[in-house]
Amino acid sequence: MTDHRLCIAPMLDWTDRHARYFLRLISPHARMYTEMITTGAIIHGDSPRFLSFDPAENPIALQLGGSDTQQLYQACRIAEDYAYDEINLNIGCPSDRVQSGRFGACLMADAAHVADCLKAMQDGSSKLITVKCRIGIDELDSFEFLQEFVDTLYHKADCRVFIIHARKAWLSGLSPKENREIPPLYYDRVYRIKTLFPDASVVINGGVRSATESLEHVKHCDGVMIGREAYQNPYSLIEQEQQLFGTENLLDRKAIVLKMLPYIQQQLDKGLRLHHITRHMIGLFNHQPGGKQFRRHLSEYGHQKDASINVLQDALALTEQYLLDE
DSSP, rough: OOOOSHHHHHHHSSHHHHHHHHHHHHHHEEEOOOOOHHHHHHHSSSSHHHHHHGGGGGGGEEEEOOOOHHHHHHHHHHHHHOOSEEEEEEOOOHHHHHHHHGGGGGGGOOOHHHHHHHHHHHHHHHHHEEEEEESSSTTTHHHHHHHHHHHHHHHHHHEEEEEEEESOOOOOSSSSHHHHHSOOOHHHHHHHHHHHSSTTTEEEEOOOOOOOHHHHTTSSSSSSEEEEEEEEEEEEHHHHHHHHHHSOOOOOHHHHHHHHHHHHHHHHHHTTTTTHHTTTTTTTTTTTTTTHHHHHHHHHHHSSSSHHHHHHHHHHHHHHHHHHHH
């Protein structure tokens, strides 16, 4: 079974290709997930723009949003030309925009249709097909409901990888942000799913921040998926790498910045603006002396139209100077 010990959650507007390249320098083994991409964007839009990525990002999964079986099949056929390790179906997002397209968390109410979606994806791709869901929605929030949902996908679609956010989703009344914070976490329910489906890979998501927490979760599940903490405090992935994989000789913060410079210059030469990349790096020095200076400099100068890699170099120099002055 594919290694899902450490996964970086798909996060809209955050986990684009530049963020993933940056996070890969910190965590050599984490499985990256794209932002959710709708089937329509791939079929009718600029698919190379949505699907292309740097080989350094592997292992990487494409997350799809959709509920039309034919469109899911078509999107997977198009994605077949790209070196993704996995294609994941989003059955967890509760936003109004996603619901209006009849996909995301609302699909948990129709497990049979989700199974049909997964089968269509399998028909369209040779890659591993997986699902990301919640423990329930609205009043459909009992453990029995979750068990039946997983059982349907397991037996009718041969799904063997379940990434489960250990909160239910309210389809109305809460914003997506509130749905990530207000419904209580029930990790034990995800653990029980692993017990009932021992040959499936079960990855737990929701509220995971520290390596200590991850080590506790992997006693009961096959892996953890980390979202906001990985993005807002990216260097925390170093400890996750060390504890979950035993990785040694990882890059320090300065080395990561220096490793990013050639990549950033390459992107600038293609016409990209500096902020499109450095916005993902703002939190690299969080909780460190000089971190405030690093964030402030990138925030103040990274947006400028003619900003070059000198802005990032200067931000690093300010951080180092702060340490010397201390």
